[in-house]
Amino acid sequence: QEPLLRVEDLKTHFFLDEGVVRAVDGVTFTVPRGKTVCVVGESGCGKSITARSVLGLVESPGRVVSGHVWWNPARLDAPAGAGAPAEAGPPAVRSAVPSAAEPAAGPTTRRRRGRPPRDDDPSGGSGPVDLAALDSRGEDLRRIRGNDISMVFQEPMASLSPMYTVAHQLTQAIRVHERADRQEAFERGVSLLSRVGIPRPEQRMDSYPFQLSGGMCQRVMIAIAIACGPSLLIADEPTTALDVTTQARIIDLLRDLQRATGMSMLFITHDLGVVAEVADEVVVMYLGTVVEQGGVDEIFHDPKHPYTRALLASIPTMGAGARRRPTSIRGQVPHPLRRPKGCPFHPRCDSAIPGLCDTVAPPTVDLGDGRRARCVLYDPKLVAEHTRPAPGD
Ligand code: SF4
Ligand code: MG
Numbered sequence: 001q002e003p004l005l006r007v008e009d010l011k012t013h014f015f016l017d018e019g020v021v022r023a024v025d026g027v028t029f030t031v032p033r034g035k036t037v038c039v040v041g042e043s044g045c046g047k048s049i050t051a052r053s054v055l056g057l058v059e060s061p062g063r064v065v066s067g068h069v070w071w072n073p074a075r076l077d078a079p080a081g082a083g084a085p086a087e088a089g090p091p092a093v094r095s096a097v098p099s100a101a102e103p104a105a106g107p108t109t110r111r112r113r114g115r116p117p118r119d120d121d122p123s124g125g126s127g128p129v130d131l132a133a134l135d136s137r138g139e140d141l142r143r144i145r146g147n148d149i150s151m152v153f154q155e156p157m158a159s160l161s162p163m164y165t166v167a168h169q170l171t172q173a174i175r176v177h178e179r180a181d182r183q184e185a186f187e188r189g190v191s192l193l194s195r196v197g198i199p200r201p202e203q204r205m206d207s208y209p210f211q212l213s214g215g216m217c218q219r220v221m222i223a224i225a226i227a228c229g230p231s232l233l234i235a236d237e238p239t240t241a242l243d244v245t246t247q248a249r250i251i252d253l254l255r256d257l258q259r260a261t262g263m264s265m266l267f268i269t270h271d272l273g274v275v276a277e278v279a280d281e282v283v284v285m286y287l288g289t290v291v292e293q294g295g296v297d298e299i300f301h302d303p304k305h306p307y308t309r310a311l312l313a314s315i316p317t318m319g320a321g322a323r324r325r326p327t328s329i330r331g332q333v334p335h336p337l338r339r340p341k342g343c344p345f346h347p348r349c350d351s352a353i354p355g356l357c358d359t360v361a362p363p364t365v366d367l368g369d370g371r372r373a374r375c376v377l378y379d380p381k382l383v384a385e386h387t388r389p390a391p392g393d
Pocket of ligand 1: 344374
């Protein structure tokens with residue numbers, strides 16, 4: 001599995017008068033090419049901030065304080081001479097993203113605004129690039145946002161401008177990254193609308209957002225998002241604001257598009273039903289940290305972390321014993337400024353070990369097969385040291 005995006009020890013903090021909120025606090029995961037990674041957790045766990053951090057869309061007083069967001073990290077791992085930059089270690093960002101002012105050196109392909117169609121560009125874009133090191137308002141990141149990575153948000157109505165027609169907003173997106181004249185862009189727009197399942201697309205081009213249902217608006221947003229043929233689509237709760245039937249249709253649409261285009265998806269949701277539908281891999285977040293990750297089947301059939309188990313137990317039709325009554329997770333996600341010491345989940349955890357979980361930050365343990373859990377239960381040595389009677393007892 002070739003990685004397309006690798007988030008490495010990412011930290012995004014918010015600097016408030018009352019203190020520092022560590023909204024994303026050392027998050028690491030990889031999105032493989034062509035796969036869907038779901039980030040799941042209760043609201044307030046840092047899922048959306050993680051997604052926004054990837055694209056440099058965190059607003060003040062928040063800021064990415066450390067870590068990396070590698071785009072096309074495979075190039076980092078490739079041996080020199082196999083298309084990788086010659087220098088050891090992460091290449092300088094400037095040389096990895098050729099800009100008009102600075103001709104590209106070495107094997108990186110020079111790209112211009114009106115870039116060639118994707119087929120001529122098998123790399124799927126330039127890389128490797130540390131997106132976290134780019135100026136969030138700079139041209140380099142804007143180009144990657146326009147060409148390689150798009151985002152769909154939760155509130156389709158709020159994401160579309162109420163002032164402009166669908167045609168205006170869609171053709172603008174098309175013309176940002178393609179050299180298309182008005183007529184060509186309009187025709188592309190119509191075909192994109194029909195691609196996302198909007199009936200009578202020519203007529204719909206003249207509609208304003210308020211004339212469309214929530215589901216239709218979200219389809220328009222998806223059409224805009226895929227207009228550039230992204231290698232990665234980031235979807236932040238894209239179906240949460242929609243009714244159940246529409247949710248299912250939008251999920252089907254995203255899966256169809258993924259199958260047809262081979263794009264990767266980073267899917268943010270609090271809904272484990274959605275995870276079961278779309279995910280290849282799952283990243284479970286709690287209070288800004290990744291508590292467990294692994295393949296979707298493994299996570300659902302053999303959850304390791306007490307938080308994942310509790311999440312699964314809280315939905316009616318999943319987890320071990322589908323006929324038992326769902327149990328809600330006791331307590332609430334703590335206030336972000338009052339993060340518990342030790343394991344942030346310990347006040348709510350049924351397996352917590354007193355004196356250990358409330359003092360020691362749990363290690364992330366590699367369980368093999370790409371599975372990881374951040375819990376002392378998987379570090380028997382740590383537990384043994386804690387429970388061993390002190391000498392003389
Ligand atoms: Fe529960 Fe302790 Fe594991 Fe945290 S480290 S999840 S409190 S057992
Ligand atoms: Mg959110």
